[in-house]
Structures are given as C-alpha cells and as structure tokens.
Amino acid sequence: MGFGRKRKVVPFRTAGELDAMAAAGAIVGAALVAVRDAAKPGVSTLELDEVAESVIRDAGAVPSFKGYHGFTGSICSSVNDRVVHGIPSAQDILAEGDLVSIDCGAILDGWHGDSAWTFGVGELIEADQDLSEATRLSMDAGIAAMLPGNRLTDISHAIELGTRAAEVTHGRKYGIVDGYGGHGIGREMHMEPFLANEGAPGKGPQLVVGSVLAIEPMLTLGTTDTIVLEDDWTVVTADGTRAAHWEHTVAVTEDGPRILTLRPE
Template sequence: MKKYRGIYLKNDKEIGLMREANRLVSVVLDMLGEVIKPGVSTMDLENIAIKACEDFGVKPAFKGYQGFPFALCCSVNEEIVHGFPSESRILEEGDIVSIDMGVIYKGFNGDSARTYPVGQVSEDTQKLLDVTRESLMRGIEQAKAGNNLYDISKAVQDYVESYEFGIVRRFVGHGIGRNLHEKPEIPNFVPAGLPGVTLRTGMVLAIEPMVTQGTHEVEVLSDNWTAVTKDRKLSAHFEHTIAVTSEGPDILSRS
C-alpha cells in the first residue's frame, strides 16, 4: 500500500473491499432506522446490529477497539459520541439518537453514523439534524484531489456556523483502511496556524461533523467513553466514509 505524508493510499481493489464493508454498515443502519421508535431500548439496537454482523459474516469494528465494549455507539440527545447501549435507556418521543457503527470485512474497515429522530421531534431539533447532515455533504463536496484537507473543514464550519450552531472540536474525522483510525485527522473546523495536506487520489476518509445546539465544549462521563455537551444541549452526528478519486469524492457508505 502506497503512502503519502504518512497517509495510506488505497488501490482500486482495496477501495472495492472498503466499498463492501461500508455497504454492509449502511444496510445495518437502514435496519436500525426502521426499528427506532419510542419504547425501544438502545440495547435492542445493539442486539440487532450484532445479529446482522453474524449473518453477514463480518466483525463489528468497534467491539473491543481500545476497550470499547459494544458494537454500536448509541448516543442519545446531549450525548455526542461513544454512548453505551443499555437495557435501561428507553427511547422516548422527541429524542434523537446517534448511531455510529463499523465493521471489518476481509481486513478492511467500514464506518458510518446517522442521527435519527425518535417519533416526532421539535422544529429546532429537526433543524439541527438537517444542518448537520447537509454540512457533511458540503464537506464531502470538497474532498477532491488537489484540494487542501482543510477545504473540507472550512465547508463544514462555514455551513454550521451560518446557522449559529456549535461544532465539536475534541473529536474529528479520520483516515480509514486496514485500521479504523488512520492519518489524516479531519477536523470540522479550520485549525489556526496549521498548513493541512493536499488531498490525493486513493485517500479514504471518514468525514463526521458533530454539531451542537449550544457551545462546542464537551465532558466525558464516568464510564470514560460517553461524551456529552457541557451545557447538556442536543448534539447530532453524521458520518460517511468516502474515497478520493480522479472523478471526485465517492461515498462508500451510501445506502
């Protein structure tokens, strides 16, 4: 596998394997979207995901990764990322739940996240979901060979801040391949004083805006994983894995 400035460049065969890994993630996320409703526990979602991985013959990428104990990150309302599934966390009307999931297929990782409304949500909550999802798409549009990595960051930041939402800075997107997290890091804001890197064909990137109704400040709960907004306002999270190609960005985790 070739490297450019410490970043692995994937060939067509490797991108093909990653396309299948990400397709399977999107299938599971579709399945979960059909069952998310008031009265469902986040552990119910975990069990569905585990069973789907068994059926597909793939390994959940997150389970055991750096000690994380579950296949899914289920983050409800003010939880940003890395929430634990739980029998006691019952989804209620008006909640939002972010599901982040990965699988390993033939040695390569897929990774994608979506935030789902539970039943009917308020207009303000729906706006948060819509802006976060659209900011991801605007970031992806900039993932072209020859662009700077921070063109992705700027597109996300400009769109989110135009709606006066906050952008989480503690957690960022990342390269992905044989490892779940590879270089480069992909912030959802433009870091001051850093040059960024030129995007090259063969890079595979997991772009993942995390957007809040309040400030960007974060706390991690006593389980040492679950990250929440410090002001306890709502947070949404969307993620796609994309390949940088000569024709432009190719979304591998599209449904």
C-alpha cells in the first residue's frame, strides 16, 4: 500500500515549454492592453472583441475562446453585474463609469495563455475601484503562494486571505464568487486541477518546479451567488451588485512564481 506511489502533483512543464507558454501569454497581455485602450463610452463590446482578435491573429496566434463550446467571441466581456463569460455584442455599448472585466486567451504553437483584468470606463466610483483592486490583490496573494512544495489549496487559502485583508484595508465586505475558480493550463485551456478561490490550506496535489495554473479570483460587492443567463454563458451576480475578475497564468520556478501572461507597460 503506497510503496513507490508518486504523490499527485500539479502538471508541470519544462523550462522551454514555459518559455513557449510565455510567448502565448505575452500576446494575451498585448490584446488586453489594446482592449483597455479602445474601451471608451459609446464603444461596443463587439468592437473590443475585434480589437483583441486582430492583435492575437496579427501575432500569429489563434484566439482560444472563439468557437470554444460554441462561444462566439475572442474575449469574454463582462460589464458591471456580469461576473464572467459575457458575450461580446454590438448592442452592448460601454458608458462612463462602467466596470469592465475582460478575459482573453490565445494559442501559439499549441500552447495556451489565459488572462483577465478589470478596469473602468472613465472615472469609477470608489466602491468599484476598491472592488477591482481587492480582486487584483487576491490574485497577487495566490501568485505569491505558487512555490515548490506547496499544495493546491495553499493557493486557494492565500487568495481567500488576500480578499479578507483587502476587506480590512478598504473597510467593506466582498463576496467570493461561489463555484468558479482557476485551473490547470497547457496544451489545453482548461485542465485539471480546479483551483478554488477560498478554502482550508494543505490539501490537493503538490506544486513542483514547472507546475502551471491559471489563478483567477472573482469578487463582488455583495453576494457570493450567481445566475447564468438564458444565453447559457453570461454569469451575473444574483443580487445585481458589481463584480470584478483578475487572472494570470503562472508557473512555479526555482526562483519564485513566474507570470506567463505579462502585459506590455
């Protein structure tokens, strides 16, 4: 019993494969920056989608979302109370003060990059600014836990602690969206294991040098509960409060966590 049985590990890549994933990730980063630059009042989320797709294709990569289980966009554009998986649409017009979450993926030489961020159209009210910042800080806390020898739920726990710390800093409560989280990634976009954004530490497969995960907290200004709309994609908060979503693809290295979806400055 158990002799010679290898402890389960989070899937890992060679140094060369991580470089290949970082090349895909850099394209995703460039697409996200281009989308944010294009996001102005009066612009549709379909126009943002076209911006992202052209950046990805011009770089010789393929949008990983387009056609994924029938999804029509190259980005997920989730505005205000939409948490994730919003479908780009010509009817979905941005307005001053909107809180916009953009998730984007690209495939280059068979390797996937996956990243998301939240930003405002024009000026954001303080609550929305805090929400996005708290989500980013939660992601950063999860990234910092991407260390050899840690277990999967050590990252979940770190993300949760990041959220609770932001609540103290901001003096407001955040909902950690239930049932959604991060994932393994490599030659497919979504791979095992599933990474929860909260929970007790010390469980699940072990991280080793080269292990890669997409870390993606989603926070709300209220509920932890969500509803999927009739389009079978768009996830909205059950109470109509606003949501934010940040994501990076991250590798474990001997020198600490390596973000594979870096954005151009």
